[in-house]
Amino acid sequence: MALVGVSGRRAGCYCLRAVRSLPFCSPLQVPALQLHISKTAMGACQKDFESAVNQVKLLKKDPGNEVKLKLYALYKQATEGACNTPKPGLFDLINKAKWDAWNALGNLPKETARQNYVDLVSGLRSSSDSSSQVKPEADKKRAGYDTLVITSEDCITKIMLNRPAKKNALTTQMYREIMLALEAASKDDSTITVFTGNGDYYSSGNDLTNFTDIPPGGIEEKAKNSAILLRDFVDCFIDFPKPLVAVVNGPAVGISVTILGLFDLVYASDRATFHTPFSHLGQTPEGCSSYTFPKIMGPAKAVEMLIFGKKLTAGEAYAQGLVTEVFPDSTFQKEVWTRLKAYSKLPQNAMHISKQIIRNHEKEKLHAINAEESRILQERWLSDECMNAVMDFFSRKAKL
Numbered sequence: 001m002a003l004v005g006v007s008g009r010r011a012g013c014y015c016l017r018a019v020r021s022l023p024f025c026s027p028l029q030v031p032a033l034q035l036h037i038s039k040t041a042m043g044a045c046q047k048d049f050e051s052a053v054n055q056v057k058l059l060k061k062d063p064g065n066e067v068k069l070k071l072y073a074l075y076k077q078a079t080e081g082a083c084n085t086p087k088p089g090l091f092d093l094i095n096k097a098k099w100d101a102w103n104a105l106g107n108l109p110k111e112t113a114r115q116n117y118v119d120l121v122s123g124l125r126s127s128s129d130s131s132s133q134v135k136p137e138a139d140k141k142r143a144g145y146d147t148l149v150i151t152s153e154d155c156i157t158k159i160m161l162n163r164p165a166k167k168n169a170l171t172t173q174m175y176r177e178i179m180l181a182l183e184a185a186s187k188d189d190s191t192i193t194v195f196t197g198n199g200d201y202y203s204s205g206n207d208l209t210n211f212t213d214i215p216p217g218g219i220e221e222k223a224k225n226s227a228i229l230l231r232d233f234v235d236c237f238i239d240f241p242k243p244l245v246a247v248v249n250g251p252a253v254g255i256s257v258t259i260l261g262l263f264d265l266v267y268a269s270d271r272a273t274f275h276t277p278f279s280h281l282g283q284t285p286e287g288c289s290s291y292t293f294p295k296i297m298g299p300a301k302a303v304e305m306l307i308f309g310k311k312l313t314a315g316e317a318y319a320q321g322l323v324t325e326v327f328p329d330s331t332f333q334k335e336v337w338t339r340l341k342a343y344s345k346l347p348q349n350a351m352h353i354s355k356q357i358i359r360n361h362e363k364e365k366l367h368a369i370n371a372e373e374s375r376i377l378q379e380r381w382l383s384d385e386c387m388n389a390v391m392d393f394f395s396r397k398a399k400l
């Protein structure tokens with residue numbers, strides 16, 4: 001996701017672009033959002049306002065689409081007053097989101113809007129400054145990974161999803177980095193590999209903005225590329241040679257849940273939930289869950305999750321066999337890591353060979369299922385049902 005960028009100063013007018021600012025699907029092309037700052041904005045805090053407008057350009061961190069929409073709306077209100085343009089059509093998604101945000105401000109006075117804009121930017125600056133001071137965490141990252149933190153200790157390689165502000169939603173970059181991390185972990189001298197999430201979520205599943213970055217070949221090409229990426233990604237889990245452990249620190253959604261059927265141990269905090277809202281999104285199961293879930297929990301319970309999107313608590317997921325053990329959140333990390341450190345000292349070759357024997361029974365089948373699920377999803381992603389569901393998500397997010 002591109003950050004807010006500055007296009008430069010032009011003839012008495014500052015122009016700020018939020019490149020690929022608002023992630024919507026159909027027509028799956030995201031134009032640049034332009035904010036033109038006219039010199040005519042008047043009022044007591046005009047100077048502060050202009051200065052805030054300039055400070056937005058210097059933010060080190062993308063403030064996210066919701067905030068960008070707020071900035072846009074407040075800017076329009078501050079400079080033009082109440083929303084005075086016709087509502088864009090349903091499928092003009094970007095402009096509709098911007099219009100909704102502006103319109104939601106009603107008759108807010110221009111001066112108040114200016115002040116709110118200044119306050120918002122000031123808040124963003126302080127959080128951007130303080131987050132840029134958190135150097136030690138960044139330094140711990142193994143080189144080459146932007147979205148993951150990977151560490152190796154006590155013969156355990158830990159792969160931590162690291163987009164806490166986005167609930168560890170999986171971007172295409174993240175899928176690729178996870179594949180690289182698995183490849184590296186399969187060859188390093190660790191005995192077991194652990195997945196977990198940074199922050200309050202394990203993962204909110206596929207990042208829905210993945211649907212917005214459309215190549216020149218259009219949405220068909222996008223769907224095809226995504227299906228290939230999905231298939232390769234899941235194949236890496238099917239083929240992973242060492243014991244694979246999920247330390248589910250919080251809620252898990254979508255593909256982060258389905259893929260658990262390919263893990264060897266799933267430890268969950270009692271805060272964790274397990275949710276696969278595929279029908280709600282006009283989508284269908286992946287991660288081999290159409291096979292592993294009925295096998296693990298029986299067809300009836302699998303249907304509740306995969307077709308009807310029933311969200312399970314950690315206790316329910318344990319009762320249905322998806323989770324190996326549930327721990328109180330207060331002692332989760334301590335108990336799980338003590339357990340894993342003990343396991344990691346077991347004879348490495350015996351563990352790896354055992355995993356191979358167990359997996360080899362159905363490896364071929366899993367690859368075939370993965371291919372089929374990916375093929376079906378490629379079609380689903382082009383459906384109105386799916387596009388409308390993704391649009392709904394971002395429309396909800398765009399409301400002020």
Ligand SMILES: CCCCC/C=C/CC(=O)SCCNC(=O)CCNC(=O)[C@H](O)C(C)(C)COP(=O)(O)OP(=O)(O)OC[C@H]1O[C@@H](n2cnc3c(N)ncnc32)[C@H](O)[C@@H]1OP(=O)(O)O
Nearest residue numbers: 064065066166167169204205206207208226229230254255
């Ligand atoms: C290669 C392609 C492979 C594709 C494989 C297919 C997989 C299928 C799936 O995984 S389906 C599941 C998709 N995920 C979802 O539908 C979850 C969507 N998110 C939510 O419903 C909510 O965000 C939540 C319930 C996870 C958390 O709600 P909460 O109110 O606590 O927090 P926010 O909504 O404010 O979220 C904080 C910011 O994170 C952004 N975000 C969260 N999840 C996603 C996501 N999946 N995709 C994109 N963005 C996400 C959210 O937009 C907020 O961002 P903002 O601060 O900029 O507004």
